[in-house]
Amino acid sequence: MKAQPLLLPALKRRRGPRVAVLALVLCSLLVPLAFLFDRAPSGYVTTEERHRQEVVLPLLDHVAEKRRPSGSGADTRQDALEKKVPGSSAGVIHQQTPDKNISKVIRQQTPEKTISKGSAGVVHQYKQIGSHSTSDGAKPKVSPAPKVEPSDAVSDSTKVARDTSQEGEKADEVEKSKSCQLEFGSYCLWSIEHKEVMKDYTVKRLKDQLFVARSYYPSIAKLQGQEALTQEMKQNIQDHEKILSVSTVDADLPSSINRRMKQMEQTIVRAKSCTVDCRSVDRKLRQILYMTEDEAHFHMQQSAFLYNLGAQTLPKSHHCLSMRLTLEYFKSSSLDSDDSPGRFSSPEYRHFVILSRNVLAASVAINSTVSSCKEPGYFAFHILTDAQNFYAMKHWFARNSYKNAAIRVINYEAIILEKLPKYTIRQLFLPEEFRVLIRSIKRPTENTRMKYLSLFSHSHFVIPEIFKYLNKVVVLDDDVVVQRDLSFLWNIDMGDKVNGAVELCGLKLGEMKNVLGKTAYDPKSCAWMSGVNLINLDKWREHNVTENYLRLMKKFEVKDELSLRAAAFPLSLLSFQHLIYPLDEKLTLAGLGYDYGIDEEVARRSASLHYNGNMKPWLELGIPEYKKYWKRFLVRGDRFMDECNVNP
Template identity: 30%
Template sequence: MSKIRLCQRILLLSLFFLSVVAPLVFVSHRLNLLTLLGRREFLEDLYRATYRGDTLKLNAVEQEGADGLEEPNQVVYTEKDFASTISYYSEKNNDFKESGIAGYRTTTLERNGFNPDKGQRQGAQQNELSFMAQGRNIHDSQRMSEKNIQVTNKKVQEIKDQVILAKAYLKIAPPSSNLRLRDLEQLTREMELAVGEATQDSDLSTSALQKMRHMEASLSKVYRAFPDCSAVGAKLHTMLRQAEEQVRSQRHQATYLVHLAARTAPKGLHCLSMRLTAEYFALRPEERKLPNENKIYHPDLYHYAVFSDNVLACAAVVNSTISTAKEQEKLVFHVLTKSLNLPAISMWFLINPPAKATVHILSIDNFEWSSKYNTYQENNSSYPRFTSELNYLHFYLPDIFPALNKIVLLDHDVVVQQDLSELWNINMKGNVIGAVGTCQEGKIPFYRIDMFINLSDPLIGKRFDANACTWAFGMNLFDLQQWRRHNLTAVYQNYVQMGLWNIGSLPLGWLTFYNKTELLDRQWHVLGLGYSSDVDRNEIEQASVIHYDGLRKPWLDIAMGRYKSYWTKFLNFDNIFLQQCNLQA
């Protein structure tokens, strides 16, 4: 028995010795077969494995966090967003860090026996790889430079995001929290003041960037105290809904205030009208007459009709037309207004005579022919285009001017920039009205008939084509002879009796002058200056007439500033009445 046990022990010891010695022999044999290049690659792989451990761990943590977070859907900051490795300061030192690592690698390889001078082929391969790496780095740096040029508000957006996230943390943190919430709240206020109204990174001060780094550190501490992103996400979602509701409410309020301002006469204009009216009635009857009354209905002159109850608006239209005209003595302006405003408008042109042109002021309340037409109906709408009788008297021009054959209609919110004498030479081809079309998509404005008129009504739909081109009031040439021949005033009255009064004067014009419209070149009449900020500046400069259609009239405080100078340059704000009423450009 003792011999058997002895043999078993010897066998076990032999197997143990073999299991220990065999791997050593195998490894030493493999090491002898390695070349110098193989040793270098082996050591590099060993080095990379050593320094990639932390990166792999971080990636694993990031992936785990991403898989676990399903709600909310909004973008939630993670801890890596506040790590110092991506801070503003560290981005500037990336090149230094990379060069340091490269130097450390070279030193390590030399210490392990690698000689870079051995082997020309190996050196050539190394140079080629180095050249490719440099080219890739240059390409990456160029791409980053282009990105930095394009994205000039990156820091501003980061600061705003930090402020939003800080507010979310402040709302979910309990009062008993041991965090330094007061410091975070103070830093949030400082960040809001630092960013102010900045829209580009160049607008930020150096102190703002320093506060940004402090905020990163503070948010990183808060994140470690609240690692659960779901609470932060829910709070951000609530804040988003509240902000959207606030924006929606403010938009409704802004829209209401804009409409209110458009319907309300400014205090300065009311003051001007009252002062001019008082001056007018202080004159003797013979002093109230305007000059050149013999030219009022001369058929060979250029006649312009302006419907308005606004003194400044009439002055701008008349002054701009006269200043750009080549033959001022041929211009005759017929200003039609209500009897309440007639004294003020008359007094304005008495103290500001229109050079060689003629101005004729008419009161719409004195028309004898109006009794045979139902020219105005009571309407409950508060919008001026539905309630002002001046907007509907356009359809009675042949009755207002029975002695004239042609006339140009100018709205009181237009400015004439070029001589309009060529307008009178346009061949109307038997049509009644000349107007600029508004049926071209992509241009301002764009209208379709079915936007304003219910073509499903069989009495209307069978008469009109929904694809017919629309046009604009504001600057229109009328052939009054053709108008009388087609008896279009009766056609208009028929549509009014059908109950189409409420659709507005423009759609009624489309119906009344359907298939009797001569479309003019867009350069004659550019629209949109009263509501759109996208009107092409070149089109404005080249236009014969520009139109402030919309709510933002140039004489209101809500006027669009970029277009207002085209209107104010035709008014003399040094006038004593304008100064007394505090009316300024």
């Protein structure tokens, strides 16, 4: 009985360590579980991809073009892209934010739907710091690899085999470039043109050897009697890891690298000759392959994102120019003087309307127009811009003269707010740009056609209300360079038509039924493009085009700016149905902002050049061969351009 009081405290003293041991065991079980459920990748930086939309368009098989070889590995990715659909459309439209002065990037995911049976194709929309239309799939100029002449000792059969393999490689390259353009747009063309020489070829070979050695090492280590090979492979793996830890390019490699690579190659050959568990090796190599493919595709997406961001963002020098002009405007109000209002309302003058936020782009469009005409004194230009760039535009055109042409800068946002409050779209929208991919229904990997369309934005439909005193105008995109006198446009009798434009009869409205909704339309009507458009404002008002446009807009789901700009595609085509007067296709040569294959002689003979696409001539991304046509009409010697280092 006396021993019990001594026993109880002893039991209490032992209970403390037991609880601690149980806690440690519990933690040892929970920590691995925590790592197991935490599957977030640690080495990747997630970026917001700009909202894009793609619309699937059908291609009639009885007018299908020449087939191309199928079997590309990128087709599966393209098919996956075509399964996304915005709103009621049977696809996804790729659209880029229009703001030129801020590099704001927004991502919006569209709901997924199944593609209808009669659909196949893609429409990408691009809006950037300028504007925007059309040519078939562009092919970049890529310098061919130098040919190596075979020696006389090479047999004829070897020559044939080599020629066949080279043709197969060329076909694969063409196929890859096409699929790459379908997924990443004109970035792929630009990346091919600016492809740099590989400076880490040997480093990559070292990594390949290391991957193979690592995949064989676990199986070799388990074999009896291969202790020497196991030790040799382990030593070579450690040597490669040490070299790669301090070397990123071939110039960093030690002088003994060839000997070590040869040793590793001999070790791998010996390992392959051993009887090992092939399933383990195959599993490891496949894992490495999948990781490498995913990483390559990830970096491709990042590169395309940065490329498109550079295409949208106003360069620092251009932003500096706009700010300096705005500041100077308020410092020197004496330059704030407009010409007589009679010049801007007189029917004797030839009136041009330009929507722009870019001072230099609008300046080149006007300068090229007046430099190419015989009577520039009868030209009157109306520039619609936003409130942010209004004062910079006014000061620039007050400082510079353009052969006695009358130029007036209008604050679009202010005039809508003050004089046209009934229109809810008060933000200035530049011409909208779309990349249309048309694919065969039966053969989705073949018969792909690509068209670039530049269409009117929502702001264009307010032009007849802003210029009530005019009866005929020419609407110019600000990325157009005029090379011939356009005075003849005012002598054209369009009859009952409203919009004089270059038509694209290779693209019919019937091929876009999944985008146009349930509205009645003529399936045989041709698509058209903006750039240089002759507008009969009297017929516009007579046909109530603006009212029809507002009525059609109510039928489309407009929830945000993305869906609003996407709606410009069907609204522009439907609003001018049967009201298009076809102009000569030689009037405008489009594609200088994405097509590397335009002949120089054709560009020189064209009446106007349209830099539609991402590669605008005022950007570093612009195609160098085509920049000279734009730079020719750039104002030189301006003080603010020198101070801001503006050198497109």
